[in-house]
Amino acid sequence: MFFDNWQGLWRVVLVGTAAYATLVIVLRMSGKRTLAKLNAFDLVVTVALGSTLATVLLTKDVALLEGMVAFALLALLQFLVAWSACRFRIVARFAKSDPRILLADGHILEDAxxxxxxxxxxxxxxxxxxxxxxxxxxxxVVLETDGSLSVIARDRAGARTAWPQERGS
Structure with missing residues (x-):
């Protein structure tokens, strides 16, 4: 169906504007991490925020305040996981992958x-x-925790103190 009624369109415009403004405010309050390159748990939060925004916009059964609470809850959970990962090794191991060297000194590491x-x-x-x-x-060449590949030229390698540690060490 192409058009139901004007009330539905106005609801999307008004609720969408308010939900969008709320989402921007929540993202600004939650810090740069929420918008940074994504690791697994950041991606989950980003997808969930988008899904929540779509649900608030298009589902009449979900009130704007419920959507606002959902945005805040997702940002809070993301903050708590990031905070815990910085303080507790077990949480960090669960929430984030380790960077991995894929090429060392010109040689591709097939097992990696x-x-x-x-x-x-x-x-x-x-x-x-x-x-x-x-x-x-x-x-x-390092596979970073966000899935990007970092390339370190031989003449820029220095003492290699920024390199990831081998697994198990």
Whole structure:
């Protein structure tokens, strides 16, 4: 159906504007982390916020105040997980993955690629994206916790204190 009535359209405009404003306020109050590159639990919150906004906009059975409480609850839960992950190792291990070296000193680590489900072509694309044409010029390619690939050129590797620790160490 293309059109039901004007009341439904006005409800979407009014509730949508209020819900959007509330979501922006909640996101600003919750800090930059909510809008940062996403790891698994940040992605869940982002998807849930979008789903909640859509539900508030399009479902007449959900009151605006219920949606506002849902936004605040999701932001609070995300804050609590992030806060706990900074203070408790067990929460950090549950909430976030560890960064992983996929290429070291010009050599692709096949076992790491297989375990992380990354192809050699993706590693090579990241190297090319960093403006480097030869793998031997690369000290490391790291799969970060947000899924991005960091490329460290050999001449920029330094003492390697920023490198992730091997698993189990």
């Amino acid at each position: 690629l297989r375990e992380e489900r990354v192809s050699p072509d993706e590693v090579k694309a990241a190297v090319r994206g960093a403006g480097v044409g030869d793998l031997s010029d690369i000290a490391a």
